[in-house]
Amino acid sequence: MSYITCKDLAVGYDGRAVASGLNFSIDKGDYLCIVGENGAGKSTLVKTLLGLLKPVSGEIKFGDGLTSRDIGYLPQQTPVQKDFPATVWEVALSGTLPKCGARPFYGRKEKQLAQSQLERLGMWDIRRKCYRHLSGGQQQRVLLARALCATENLLLLDEPVTGLDPVATAQFYQMIQQLNENGVAVIMISHDLRAIDCARHVLHMNHGGSFWGSREEYKNSRYWNIISVEYEKGGGQSAAC
Numbered sequence: 127m128s129y130i131t132c133k134d135l136a137v138g139y140d141g142r143a144v145a146s147g148l149n150f151s152i153d154k155g156d157y158l159c160i161v162g163e164n165g166a167g168k169s170t171l172v173k174t175l176l177g178l179l180k181p182v183s184g185e186i187k188f189g190d191g192l193t194s195r196d197i198g199y200l201p202q203q204t205p206v207q208k209d210f211p212a213t214v215w216e217v218a219l220s221g222t223l224p225k226c227g228a229r230p231f232y233g234r235k236e237k238q239l240a241q242s243q244l245e246r247l248g249m250w251d252i253r254r255k256c257y258r259h260l261s262g263g264q265q266q267r268v269l270l271a272r273a274l275c276a277t278e279n280l281l282l283l284d285e286p287v288t289g290l291d292p293v294a295t296a297q298f299y300q301m302i303q304q305l306n307e308n309g310v311a312v313i314m315i316s317h318d319l320r321a322i323d324c325a326r327h328v329l330h331m332n333h334g335g336s337f338w339g340s341r342e343e344y345k346n347s348r349y350w351n352i353i354s355v356e357y358e359k360g361g362g363q364s365a366a367c
C-alpha cells in the first residue's frame with residue numbers, strides 16, 4: 127500500500143478550493159517533485175498533507191503505517207527563521223521533540239538521534255556554531271537533519287533551494303538523492319525545474335488542471351512543453367542527478 131494516496135482531492139481555505147482534481151500517490155522510497163505556477167496551491171496542498179488544513183473535498187489516505195505526523199517537514203525559510211539565535215545542535219535536536227512525548231527534556235535516545243543525523247549530513251563538527259552565522263546551504267543541511275530527526279520515512283521539502291547559489295543547489299540535490307537511494311521517500315516542491323531530473327514522479331499543478339505521472343510521462347506531456355519553454359527563457363540549467 128502507498129504511504130499517501132490522494133483521490134479527487136480539493137484543497138483550500140474556509141471551504142473554498144484553490145486547487146482541485148488532485149489524484150496522486152506516493153510510495154515507499156518514492157521521489158515526487160511538485161511544480162506549478164505561483165498561486166496554484168502547492169503550499170496549500172503541503173499544509174493539507176501535514177494535517178494543518180482539512181481537505182475541501184476528496185480524500186487523503188495514509189498507508190504503510192504512515193500518518194501525517196510521520197512526515198519530516200522542511201518549510202520555506204523566512205528571513206526571521208534564517209536569523210534564528212540557536213546553535214546547530216539545538217536546531218537539530220528540536221526535531222526530536224515529538225518523540226519526547228510528555229517529557230519536558232531530551233533523553234539519551236533523542237540526543238543520539240540528533241548526533242547521528244548531524245554526522246550523516248557532515249554538520250557534527252560545527253554543532254556549536256550559531257545557526258544564523260551559517261551559509262544558506264549549511265542552514266538547509268541543518269534543517270534537513272532536524273527533519274530527519276522527526277522521521278526517516280518521508281521528507282516534505284518546500285522550495286528548499288530558494289536563495290542557494292548553483293554549487294550549494296547541486297550539493298543539496300545530491301544529498302537528497304543519496305537519502306532517497308537509502309530509502310527515504312521525498313516530496314519536493316520546487317520552482318527550479320532541475321529538481322525534476324532527480325525525481326521519479328512529477329505532480330504539476332496549475333489553475334487549468336493538474337498532471338501526475340512518471341518523469342518520462344511528464345516530459346512527453348503538454349505541461350512540460352509549456353513550463354520548460356518558460357524556464358529556458360529564464361536561463362535554466364540541468365541538475366547533476
Ligand SMILES: Nc1ncnc2c1ncn2[C@@H]1O[C@H](COP(=O)(O)OP(=O)(O)OP(=O)(O)O)[C@@H](O)[C@H]1O
Nearest residue numbers: 139144162163164165166167168169170171317331
Ligand atoms: N491563509 C489563506 N487564506 C486564504 N487564501 C490563501 C491563504 N494562503 C494562501 N491563500 C491563497 O491560496 C492560493 C494558493 O496559494 P499557495 O501559497 O498554496 O500557492 P503556491 O502554489 O504555493 O504559490 P507559490 O508558488 O507562489 O508559493 C493563492 O491564491 C493564495 O492567495
